[in-house]
Amino acid sequence: MMDGFAAAFLTAGALLTLLAGIGVVRFPDVTSRMHAAAKAPVLGIMLCGIGVAFAVQTVETTIIVALVIVLQLITSPVGSHLLARSIYHQLHPHIDGVDELAAADEDPPETV
Amino acid sequence: MTLLATLLATPVLASSLTSSLMVWPPLVILAVAALLFTYRLLVGPTLPDRIIALDGLLAAVLAGILVGAAISESTVPIIAVLLVALVGFVATGALARYVERRGG
Amino acid sequence: MTILLAFLAALLFACGTWLLMQRRLSRIIIGVGLLGHGANLLLVTAGGPGGLAPLIGADDNFGRYSDPLPQALALTAIVITFGVTAFLLALGFRSWQITRDDAVEDDVEDRFVALLNQEQSAAQEAAESSSDAPDESQSWEGS
Amino acid sequence: MIVALLALHCVVGISAVALHHRLSRWAFAVAAVPAFVTLVSLATRLRAVLDGEPIVEEFSWVPQLGLSFVLRVDAFAALMVLLVSGIGLLVCVYAVGYFSHPKPGTGRLAGLLTLFAGAMLGVVVSDHLLAMFVFWELTTVTSYLLIGNDDWSPEARDAALMAILITGAGGLAMLAGLVIVGQAAGTYQISELATAAPLSGSAVTVGVICILIGAFTKSAQVPFSGWLPGAMVAPTPISAYLHAATMVKAGVFLMARLAPALADIGPWRPLVLGVGAATMVVGGWRALRQHDLKLLLAHGTVSQLGFLTMLVGAGAYDVAQAGAVLLLAHGAFKAALFMVVGIVDHQTGTRDVRRLHGFGRGWTPVMVVGVVAAASMAGLPPLLGFIAKEKALDAATGDEQFMLVAIVAGSILTVAYSGRFVLGLLGRLGEPDADVVSRDAPVPGWGLVAPSVVLTVFTVVAGLAPVIVDRFIRASTTSLYADSHPANVKLWAGFNTALVLSGCIIAAGAVLVWRHATVSAAQDRFHTAIAWVPSNDRAFWGAMSVLARSAKHVTATVQNGSLPLYLMVILAVAALAPLGPAVSELDTWPAIVGDVPVHIPLAAVIAAGAIGAAVVRRRIAAALLLGAVGYAMAGFYVVQGAPDLALTQFAIETLATVLFVLVLRFLPRQFEAGRAAVTVPIRLAVSVAVGVSVFVLALVASAARRDVSQDQISGEMLARSVPDGKGANVVNVILVDFRGLDTMGEITVLVIAALGAVALARATRGSAPVENDHAGFARLPVVVASSRVLFPSIVVLSLYFLFAGHNQPGGGFVGGLTAGAAISLRYVAGGVTSVRESFRFKPWTILGGGMVLSIGTALVPLLSGRSLLEHSSIERDVVVLGTVKATTALPFDVGVYLVVIGLVLMAFEAFGDDVAPDSGSGSVGSAAP
Amino acid sequence: MTSLVPLTFALPLFAAAISIIGGKWRSFQRVVSVVTLTAVTGVSIALLVGADRDGYVVHRSGGWPAPLGVSLVVDRLAGMMLVVSAIVLLAVMVYAIGQGGEEQRRVSFHPVYLVLAAGVSGSFVTADLFNLFVAFEMMLAASYVLITLGGRPDQVRSGMSYVVISLVASTLFITVLALLYASTGTVNMADLGERLESIPAGTRAAFSLALLVVFGIKAGLFPLFFWLPDSYPTAPGPVTAVFAGLLTKVGVYAIFRTQTLMFGTHEWMGTVLVVVAVLTMVVGVLGAIAQDDMKRILAFHIISQIGYMIFGLGLFTLAGLAGAIFYIVHHIVVKTALFLVAGLVDRRAGSSRLSEVGGLVRDAPVIALLFAVPALSLAGLPPFSGFIAKFALIDAGIDASQWWGVAAALAVGLLTLFSMTKIWSGVFWGAPEEEPSSAPEVAGRLGGPFWMVFATGVLAAASIAISVAAGPLYELAERAAADLLSPGGYIDAILGERP
Amino acid sequence: MTSLRISGIVVWLTALWVMLWRSLSVANVVSGVLVAFAVLAFARLPRMRTTERDDAILISPLAMTWLAVFVLYKLVEANAVLAWEIVTPHNRIRTGVIALPLRTESETAMMVVANLITLTPGTVTIESVGSPAVLYVHVLHLHDLERVRTDLLQIEALSVRAFGSRAARRQLQERIEP
Numbered sequence A: 001m002m003d004g005f006a007a008a009f010l011t012a013g014a015l016l017t018l019l020a021g022i023g024v025v026r027f028p029d030v031t032s033r034m035h036a037a038a039k040a041p042v043l044g045i046m047l048c049g050i051g052v053a054f055a056v057q058t059v060e061t062t063i064i065v066a067l068v069i070v071l072q073l074i075t076s077p078v079g080s081h082l083l084a085r086s087i088y089h090q091l092h093p094h095i096d097g098v099d100e101l102a103a104a105d106e107d108p109p110e111t112v
Numbered sequence B: 001m002t003l004l005a006t007l008l009a010t011p012v013l014a015s016s017l018t019s020s021l022m023v024w025p026p027l028v029i030l031a032v033a034a035l036l037f038t039y040r041l042l043v044g045p046t047l048p049d050r051i052i053a054l055d056g057l058l059a060a061v062l063a064g065i066l067v068g069a070a071i072s073e074s075t076v077p078i079i080a081v082l083l084v085a086l087v088g089f090v091a092t093g094a095l096a097r098y099v100e101r102r103g104g
Numbered sequence C: 001m002t003i004l005l006a007f008l009a010a011l012l013f014a015c016g017t018w019l020l021m022q023r024r025l026s027r028i029i030i031g032v033g034l035l036g037h038g039a040n041l042l043l044v045t046a047g048g049p050g051g052l053a054p055l056i057g058a059d060d061n062f063g064r065y066s067d068p069l070p071q072a073l074a075l076t077a078i079v080i081t082f083g084v085t086a087f088l089l090a091l092g093f094r095s096w097q098i099t100r101d102d103a104v105e106d107d108v109e110d111r112f113v114a115l116l117n118q119e120q121s122a123a124q125e126a127a128e129s130s131s132d133a134p135d136e137s138q139s140w141e142g143s
Numbered sequence D: 001m002i003v004a005l006l007a008l009h010c011v012v013g014i015s016a017v018a019l020h021h022r023l024s025r026w027a028f029a030v031a032a033v034p035a036f037v038t039l040v041s042l043a044t045r046l047r048a049v050l051d052g053e054p055i056v057e058e059f060s061w062v063p064q065l066g067l068s069f070v071l072r073v074d075a076f077a078a079l080m081v082l083l084v085s086g087i088g089l090l091v092c093v094y095a096v097g098y099f100s101h102p103k104p105g106t107g108r109l110a111g112l113l114t115l116f117a118g119a120m121l122g123v124v125v126s127d128h129l130l131a132m133f134v135f136w137e138l139t140t141v142t143s144y145l146l147i148g149n150d151d152w153s154p155e156a157r158d159a160a161l162m163a164i165l166i167t168g169a170g171g172l173a174m175l176a177g178l179v180i181v182g183q184a185a186g187t188y189q190i191s192e193l194a195t196a197a198p199l200s201g202s203a204v205t206v207g208v209i210c211i212l213i214g215a216f217t218k219s220a221q222v223p224f225s226g227w228l229p230g231a232m233v234a235p236t237p238i239s240a241y242l243h244a245a246t247m248v249k250a251g252v253f254l255m256a257r258l259a260p261a262l263a264d265i266g267p268w269r270p271l272v273l274g275v276g277a278a279t280m281v282v283g284g285w286r287a288l289r290q291h292d293l294k295l296l297l298a299h300g301t302v303s304q305l306g307f308l309t310m311l312v313g314a315g316a317y318d319v320a321q322a323g324a325v326l327l328l329a330h331g332a333f334k335a336a337l338f339m340v341v342g343i344v345d346h347q348t349g350t351r352d353v354r355r356l357h358g359f360g361r362g363w364t365p366v367m368v369v370g371v372v373a374a375a376s377m378a379g380l381p382p383l384l385g386f387i388a389k390e391k392a393l394d395a396a397t398g399d400e401q402f403m404l405v406a407i408v409a410g411s412i413l414t415v416a417y418s419g420r421f422v423l424g425l426l427g428r429l430g431e432p433d434a435d436v437v438s439r440d441a442p443v444p445g446w447g448l449v450a451p452s453v454v455l456t457v458f459t460v461v462a463g464l465a466p467v468i469v470d471r472f473i474r475a476s477t478t479s480l481y482a483d484s485h486p487a488n489v490k491l492w493a494g495f496n497t498a499l500v501l502s503g504c505i506i507a508a509g510a511v512l513v514w515r516h517a518t519v520s521a522a523q524d525r526f527h528t529a530i531a532w533v534p535s536n537d538r539a540f541w542g543a544m545s546v547l548a549r550s551a552k553h554v555t556a557t558v559q560n561g562s563l564p565l566y567l568m569v570i571l572a573v574a575a576l577a578p579l580g581p582a583v584s585e586l587d588t589w590p591a592i593v594g595d596v597p598v599h600i601p602l603a604a605v606i607a608a609g610a611i612g613a614a615v616v617r618r619r620i621a622a623a624l625l626l627g628a629v630g631y632a633m634a635g636f637y638v639v640q641g642a643p644d645l646a647l648t649q650f651a652i653e654t655l656a657t658v659l660f661v662l663v664l665r666f667l668p669r670q671f672e673a674g675r676a677a678v679t680v681p682i683r684l685a686v687s688v689a690v691g692v693s694v695f696v697l698a699l700v701a702s703a704a705r706r707d708v709s710q711d712q713i714s715g716e717m718l719a720r721s722v723p724d725g726k727g728a729n730v731v732n733v734i735l736v737d738f739r740g741l742d743t744m745g746e747i748t749v750l751v752i753a754a755l756g757a758v759a760l761a762r763a764t765r766g767s768a769p770v771e772n773d774h775a776g777f778a779r780l781p782v783v784v785a786s787s788r789v790l791f792p793s794i795v796v797l798s799l800y801f802l803f804a805g806h807n808q809p810g811g812g813f814v815g816g817l818t819a820g821a822a823i824s825l826r827y828v829a830g831g832v833t834s835v836r837e838s839f840r841f842k843p844w845t846i847l848g849g850g851m852v853l854s855i856g857t858a859l860v861p862l863l864s865g866r867s868l869l870e871h872s873s874i875e876r877d878v879v880v881l882g883t884v885k886a887t888t889a890l891p892f893d894v895g896v897y898l899v900v901i902g903l904v905l906m907a908f909e910a911f912g913d914d915v916a917p918d919s920g921s922g923s924v925g926s927a928a929p
Numbered sequence E: 001m002t003s004l005v006p007l008t009f010a011l012p013l014f015a016a017a018i019s020i021i022g023g024k025w026r027s028f029q030r031v032v033s034v035v036t037l038t039a040v041t042g043v044s045i046a047l048l049v050g051a052d053r054d055g056y057v058v059h060r061s062g063g064w065p066a067p068l069g070v071s072l073v074v075d076r077l078a079g080m081m082l083v084v085s086a087i088v089l090l091a092v093m094v095y096a097i098g099q100g101g102e103e104q105r106r107v108s109f110h111p112v113y114l115v116l117a118a119g120v121s122g123s124f125v126t127a128d129l130f131n132l133f134v135a136f137e138m139m140l141a142a143s144y145v146l147i148t149l150g151g152r153p154d155q156v157r158s159g160m161s162y163v164v165i166s167l168v169a170s171t172l173f174i175t176v177l178a179l180l181y182a183s184t185g186t187v188n189m190a191d192l193g194e195r196l197e198s199i200p201a202g203t204r205a206a207f208s209l210a211l212l213v214v215f216g217i218k219a220g221l222f223p224l225f226f227w228l229p230d231s232y233p234t235a236p237g238p239v240t241a242v243f244a245g246l247l248t249k250v251g252v253y254a255i256f257r258t259q260t261l262m263f264g265t266h267e268w269m270g271t272v273l274v275v276v277a278v279l280t281m282v283v284g285v286l287g288a289i290a291q292d293d294m295k296r297i298l299a300f301h302i303i304s305q306i307g308y309m310i311f312g313l314g315l316f317t318l319a320g321l322a323g324a325i326f327y328i329v330h331h332i333v334v335k336t337a338l339f340l341v342a343g344l345v346d347r348r349a350g351s352s353r354l355s356e357v358g359g360l361v362r363d364a365p366v367i368a369l370l371f372a373v374p375a376l377s378l379a380g381l382p383p384f385s386g387f388i389a390k391f392a393l394i395d396a397g398i399d400a401s402q403w404w405g406v407a408a409a410l411a412v413g414l415l416t417l418f419s420m421t422k423i424w425s426g427v428f429w430g431a432p433e434e435e436p437s438s439a440p441e442v443a444g445r446l447g448g449p450f451w452m453v454f455a456t457g458v459l460a461a462a463s464i465a466i467s468v469a470a471g472p473l474y475e476l477a478e479r480a481a482a483d484l485l486s487p488g489g490y491i492d493a494i495l496g497e498r499p
Numbered sequence F: 001m002t003s004l005r006i007s008g009i010v011v012w013l014t015a016l017w018v019m020l021w022r023s024l025s026v027a028n029v030v031s032g033v034l035v036a037f038a039v040l041a042f043a044r045l046p047r048m049r050t051t052e053r054d055d056a057i058l059i060s061p062l063a064m065t066w067l068a069v070f071v072l073y074k075l076v077e078a079n080a081v082l083a084w085e086i087v088t089p090h091n092r093i094r095t096g097v098i099a100l101p102l103r104t105e106s107e108t109a110m111m112v113v114a115n116l117i118t119l120t121p122g123t124v125t126i127e128s129v130g131s132p133a134v135l136y137v138h139v140l141h142l143h144d145l146e147r148v149r150t151d152l153l154q155i156e157a158l159s160v161r162a163f164g165s166r167a168a169r170r171q172l173q174e175r176i177e178p
């Protein structure tokens, strides 16, 4: 039973990672690839971690998996933010809709 | 061909999961994902593309380690995942700083 | 050592070698990195096939431990290579400060000798082409 | 006594060199002292020596190599000592007068001359081949310095070089010869050599040739004679001493000493006779062509040396006896003649016969000395030179037909050039249109003339009353040929063939002198005809230029200064050298293609990353691909059961990426497609060779494991880790305990790398960091705020690794590297300023403190007589906390941890600044394409 | 006694650490360095005496028996190397302090130099192949820093080559270590010596050649040496001196140690070594002849002299090995002294280029004398130490009927003499033909600062002392050679007597 | 609603320490506190621009649960959207950059919001300007601008309620209902 859960979570996690991989290969431009890659693996690792917790079933493992998940959630967006920011400023990707940052740069808001 | 045959004939490391069928799919999937990321890493074209791909590859490796931990029912390898979970983004950040300065 | 891993190590060494034999320090550093990975691969597999992490008492209910000694050696090697790479990068940085590039230029003195050698063979050819006019300044007579 | 004399020469010589500024020309007076003392000492012991009781002294040097100083003064040695010290004394007296207007280096000459005399004395008193070689080489060096003493002059330098190279080459050949002969004979002692079993064999033949080459070069035999006339650039007193009386006799001396033992060995006699004869004739011929009186004497000396070579080298006692007389005679007349030429030169400023037109009245003694000495040289009776030549002709009339012919031919030329010398000296060869310099030349003082007078008086007296040298000569001969019964030395030996030949020689020579103009013209025609034959000089300098050219050629080829080419050679050699033997063991092809399926995707990623890194053109992309390889390797480590390695790899990968970024942000984006140092096919070939070699070696090496019965040494480590190493993580126990010594070295490497990186990056601005405002480094509130949480979190993780490492994956390295990642986070968030704020201690202090802690921990056990790095542990029960275990491995690991942190901080110190310290414009953007 | 063994490298390491912390105070650093190196010299002498008395002084780090822990051992050869290198390191340190320069300007000189000293000592005393790698790395890392100290463009250029080549050599070393462990399951040299006997001959030959290449790069063997003459001369004067004297010899030492201990003495290997030795001698000396700079000439002579040492090894006879060991000892002292003189010349005349210098025999006779003694010794002229060294090898070569090797040794000896006269004539005679690149520093009657001249003089005197005491020294070398030829004693000393 | 006023960072570091050791023992807690204080003593945290006492946060367990549920929901939802986007050939991508003016001045709160936005697939924070911050967010599927903006502002409200400081809660209150 627990092994079933484990396998399911592991497979789901792996699939999410695969999904990101496909996205990174398939998506047409760097911004959309970034969206694909920035998050899917986070959830993927989360799911795999839960899978491990089910497979090993010790308090130790559960604690450490929880720690992995929490830390991953805290750190991953920081990297993505930095990367996205540099892509936006340096690669000037095409924006389909509004670009309120570009508008703001032309008319910079007051800063403290 | 013999290489493949030999590889397929060799058992995985000791597993207590009831069915190796349950273990194989995630590893194969992750291997495919890793190769996809590697492809993007190789072709780019922009630097952020490669950074993204490298991050994805790392995620695939980490997921693989987790699967391995599940197979061997060991907590030990997870500590590596923990380390990367906490510090892996620093490399991405540094690379982003590079892009910021030198462009993609 | 399996054929697969031996081949992988060979590939790492070959790619590293390829990168070493040119002029940009950053490429050379990458090459050294690949060589280092190849060497570590050999080290880690030198203890035989993999096994359980050598943590006594934690997971020792089944299987056997992997050989810890090559791991310790590899760890030492990795860290040393890291330190030296840091220094090499500093060299590249210094090179950039001076020349705005990280090219490993040829040795000036050696080029100088090579230049002399070229001049001298050119002079020799010129002398040979102007036939063997006897050197009047020197006679058979000593001093 | 002998040693004391040698030491006296040495001390006086060195003192004179050291004090030459103060002593100036009076240094020669000082230099006369050792010569005088030597003569007096010899005189006191001479009777015993001539009675066949040699003075022997022996000192061992390197007995295992047979190197020892056996010094032995027998009659022949005494004869040589007399020449060396007697003429030395006179030359010193002469030199005081000669150098009446001393130049700055003059005093040094006296010191060097003394040293040379000491060395020469050593040669003649050595009864040991190797000891003699030692002194032999010393004469080479001192004569080099003497010839080149007037170092401003390129001619002097060239002449010195030629002399040292030719005689040096001969010396080395001789050394080989001496060793060969010595090994064959089983002794290096000359006095034992003659009594040793007769030598034979091809090795000995080679050895004999080598020894003769040495002797020929030193004694200026054809074709090695070129250096001697060149050496005449030295001041005349030096020439008189070195190049007439002493050094050139060293070769003759050696042949005289060895001939009794070696003359019967294959090539000895033909070589000695052939070379001696050629030298005698060629030297005479050349002497006849000189206008410079000194050069005339120089070539004459060459000729006489050929004569001597034949005599002493022939290996027969009667000929050798003639040689002994000629040695004495030649020393006396040649030194006197050089002195005369020196006087002329000194008083008139020229030695060219075309500018000499006779001298005034006060010059008569000089002229007499010149004429008498020249007559002795020509072999006119009743002078000592005549006796020598008579003796030689007499001895050669037996079965030495070849020698006889050579002596006759050479002697005719000798008479001729002696006549030419006399004519020149007397002004008969002066050319009318040349400046007349001689007639009003000032009369030389007695100090200048007296020494040559002494020598000439000896020439005359010994010629008239040879009985005064008879005993000496006979004893000398006996000391060379123990069983011989040499005849008395007599002026009148009866009416024999030799006398007739002598008469003919003198007559023929007189004709040549009489028709000197015709002879000169004939000589000129001859030389024009053979102008294609290179002169000694031309041959020597030609050889030197060939040497220089080939050296440049070889060096330019192999030493091309190009790192890629050097690496190509090294890698090719490294790949191919072991490949051959390894392939031969490849018969047992391993059965296993692969053992773990997960290896396949990991290998695929590694391979792709490696190939990608090898071909990609962007710098940073190559770094990323290397990173991919690193991540896959970390995965591989996990699979292999090496979590510590995986942790290290992951942490290092992060740090390496940051370091790459720090440096690559300045460098050009792409690798320039410049001139390839190594062409693609070669690069490919070498790369493939390296790959193949690694592949084969890896398989062969692991296959060899079957043949080794012993267990891996790590087996015991696994067993003893917990009970004795007090740690469950065996890798960590190895790192801090079993092989803590490696770790000690390793942190040292890190410390040094850190110091070096900072020293380099700050090379031009000292050690103080530059504050900069980070114009280009945007402050990102999101990242800064995040890092407020994450920075201390990562540090806590690093401390966990540090403390848990002994039992869990981790340890000081992983901990330190993790903390390094925390520091890198500070950089990402706020640039290098933020990094500098991150800890309360300076990087220096952390780095040094860590090293002190680790190495101090390692050293402490030595104080209590235990081993380096021997850890001790305590286990205490503490209230509330439970059992607390602590081992001294911990402080060691803490040191490691601190060093790694220090390294990272220093790396940011080195190149963390946004604006490079001396980038001139300071704008980094300008460097970007 | 056994506790002294680790002090040879641990003392300098600890001193280096203190020196880093006290980096602000140069005089503190100086005192630490000189005191430490003096202590190391004393310790080394004591160890040599002990080793000569007992054969082997063994220390087991961590108290672990071999091959579990890293064992350290001082045998006669190691003891000799320790003593001579300690003296040289001390002398060069004094010289550097006298010179000021980079030593004065850089915080890092003292700690890095001490680490270099530790690396050198460590290489000599370790009985563990991996630990040898680590000791090499210490020494090399320190050398990377020292060679680029100052950061001049030419230093950066040559530093790149030097570091990269050394790094490649280190990687090859690790690779061989990995393969050796895969074959034998040990890295202890004594243990390896035993276990390698049972592996197939081809594999063992491959290992032996691979290690020869690894150490050959560091030792400067043909055709692996090309980097060396480009790199060494650009370093600061004292640094070049200590590199020239010591670093290559550490490589040579490693070749001696590993080939004799681990692979036995096979005839084919002897032939390989003799051929390599002859090529090294000849190409090295030709390189020297092609140069116009005193330092570069001397740098090429390092190569050519290495050839002699390897020639002695390749004979695989007692006489050959003893001669080679004597040669190493002599050469370390002499070569260092010559480079120190080059530093003095550089300072006194503003250049070390023959065309830019001249007449120093008049202007600085003390320097001339300090050059003459080691130069004549290097050229192998009697009665200096080089003569005995060269003679011993020629004697051994003739004894072993290695005619071509002997001929090459003699010819190269002549060319060395030529080189020395070229320097003498260019530097000490005549007058400069061109303007020197930097301004000469006229400094008193000695021709340079007292401590520089003093240190150089000490080494010149040491060279003479070697020659005077050649008898006992050669006997010692012979005993050391005998140990090398019968490695059983070494193996027993480390692994203990086994049935 | 109970709120605890403690030094958040010390608690977090201690908790982290204890979790790393994977066992809740007195020794671990004590050493954790010591480690936390030691780290804070020897290491210096990055400086914030504002002068707020950042560690004076108030934790509301209930709101935190809500936040967690919301984030997880968004995470799964957005991943599903992305997955659909990836596996179907149909392209719904319409990128845009929207401004998101926050209502709280706390940088911590801003950080949490910005990171949560980034964490949810389809949106990435690319810039944070001024105080109170205006976040600029890159949106992959920008079809209904205001809906996206409202969704994202919801995150701010939830997180401030979960662990905002007193000031942050006040500012949020003031600006939602002025």
Ligand code: NA
Pocket (backbone or CB within 6 Å): D284, D300, D301, D303, D304, D410, D414
């Ligand atoms: Na003559």
Ligand code: NA
Pocket (backbone or CB within 6 Å): E354, E355, E356, E357, E358, E359, E425, E426, E427, E429, E430, E431, E432, E433
């Ligand atoms: Na010159």
